[in-house]
Amino acid sequence: ERAGLALASSCRNGTCRSCIGQLVSGRVVYRIAWPGLSAEEKAAGRLLPCVAYPLSDVVLRFP
Template sequence: MPTISHTITLAPLGASFSVQEDTTLLLALEAAGFDAPSSCRNGTCRTCICRLQAGTVAYTVEWPGLSFDEKREGFILPCVALARSDLVVDVPLARRVSFD
C-alpha cells in the first residue's frame, strides 16, 4: 500500500512541507528544518498547542490534552496529531532553524 502524504503550511510563515500520514506534525515540522515550542511529546503538557486553520487531523492518543471547546475552536496538539488532509496550521512561534 503506498504511503499517503499531505502538505502542511505554517502560518504566519507561509512555509510548506510534506508529512506522511503516520508521522506526527511536530516530528515532520522538525524534520523539515523548523522549530516550535514543545515539551512532553505525548499530548499532555500543551506546550505545542496551536490552531488548525484548514484541514483534518487524527490523534495518536484517544483524548489529547484539549478541552471539548478547544477542539471545537480548532486547537490541536502537533505532538500527537496526524494529518488526514493538507493542512494550514497557525504556529506563531515556529521558526526556521539556522545551522550557521
C-alpha cells in the first residue's frame, strides 16, 4: 500500500490468501509463525505480501 499498489486483501493477517503472489527476486521474512503458506509454496517462491517484510529490494508477480 505504501508503494501505491492496490492488491487484493481481506484479512491482512496471512490467513485468507487473497493477496498471494510470486516472489520473482529478493528476500522476505515473516514475523508470524504461520503466514498461511505451505512449505512447498514457500519453496516455490509464493508469498503473502500482507505479512511479508522485505529484506532487500523485491520483484513480485501477481495473477
